[in-house]
Amino acid sequence: MKQIQFEQRYRPVWESLEDQLKQLEAIRVTRRKALPLDHFVTDYRQLCHQLALARERGYSLELQQYLNNLVLRAHRQLYRYNPPLGDRIGEFLARGFPQAVRRQWRWHMISALSFVLSIALVWILVHQQPDMVYTVLDENSLTDIEMMYQPGEDGGGDIHEGRGGDDDVMMFGFYIKNNIGIAFRTFAGGLLLGVGAIIVMLFNGSFFGAVAAHLINVGGDQPFFTFVIAHGAPELTAIVLAGGAGLRLGWAIIAPGPYTRLNALRLAAKDSLPTMYGVFALLLLAAFIEAFWSPRDFEPVIKYSVGAACWGLLYLYLLFGGRHGTGKG
């Protein structure tokens, strides 16, 4: 069969397939315009056959290219993967996330250790030698921090004075942009042989240790700790988890084990993605608490109890959530 006859014979099929593809690729299709798609699969199989024929018979490259593109588009629609979203989110929060965290507990331990040790080290240093704080923070940011947490005349913190609901929304936006961005970058930084993730952990740990110890030194500890204790649970945990997930990526490149580095990286990314979804959820929660609960003035007892409850519940969830589930996360 010559090319012209071939084209004349099959073009109607190709054109009908193109129409069906347009509909499948559209975001929304009005019901009135919807075409029946009963023939899509058979049309596609025929098209594959025709592409093979066109190649074998040496029809023109342009025709081959056209058929190839059509096959590609149909292939993408036929093998599209689109499971329902709602069920999966529920399943993920109930089981997938804590399971994923426990599956990679070694990495999270390393990440947590580097974070906690740097906090402890800088805390002790600044506590012993108050001037050491200037090695971590410059004078301007220290003044800002002192301003925020210095006890006011009435003995309470004055961070909350004159703060209205619109400030809360602004800070909510700020925490989302800032903290979730940091967590995502920490994860990506892990890809650079783990170095990026470790640096973020050490840096944030030293920063936190320095601020905490300095505020104890200048007597601003109560406003500070009543402010951070509740949202600190999801926030600090999430940063540590992002670091752990990043380390997992970096290690896959350093020591891929029985796989090629490329495959090890793919497996590691697939394995740590659930953790990153969880980190995202935790940081949303943290931003919410930090913007709308932490700045409220309550008795320290109340704030400390709520904070303790946050830490307790979070770690019960991460340690025991989904223990009896069948879900694989």
Place this chain on the structure above:
Amino acid sequence: MLIDERLEIETPEGTLLTLSLAGPVPRAMAYGIDLLIRLVIFALIAFLVGAFGNVGTGVILISLFLLEWFYPTLFEAFRNGQTPGKKFMGIAVVHSNGTPLSFNGSLIRNLLRTADAFPLFYLLGFVTTLISPRFQRLGDMAANSVVIHVENTATAVKADQGTTTPPDWPLGRDDQLALLAFQERHSQFSEPRQQELAQLAYPELSPPLALQRLRSVTRYLLEGAK
């Protein structure tokens, strides 16, 4: 026939599907276009909610976050692997087996963007793209995705009127493809250049005659004897 920027995959139907991989230049241009679009969206949002004081600032910050991290992810996952910039450049992200990018895949490659952007101006991503045989940046390697050209060339070979002559030599498949390619692209060349090329097939004929003969043979390939 094989050029190295092509990736051949076998579909479950047993057909070889050819993906032509997109290099750094169209991808960088798509990125630039997306950056512009994001800037415009951001300016619009800032303009609209800027009057609402601190609540407005909060909304601006959240939209900045969404534009930075989720603009590419959502478009790639739900618009056939194409952000508006990629669509404009005629490229798309797919998994390396040709199936459409899943949400997870899109999220992995966009979360790891920071590593590719290290230390400045996507230097690391650029280098890995050049080293990788499939033009993959680090995020693509982790997500097992490739960026491909998806331009659609709708065609119908135009059958022009004229005589048909069977070829006077045993015609191989490569010869046939060369002749057909010449027929498809002849309008890109000037008449003298066409004649010059035609003389490669018929050195013994004068240039205009050689071209006429070649066209006639090509018509024979397309339509058969009349």
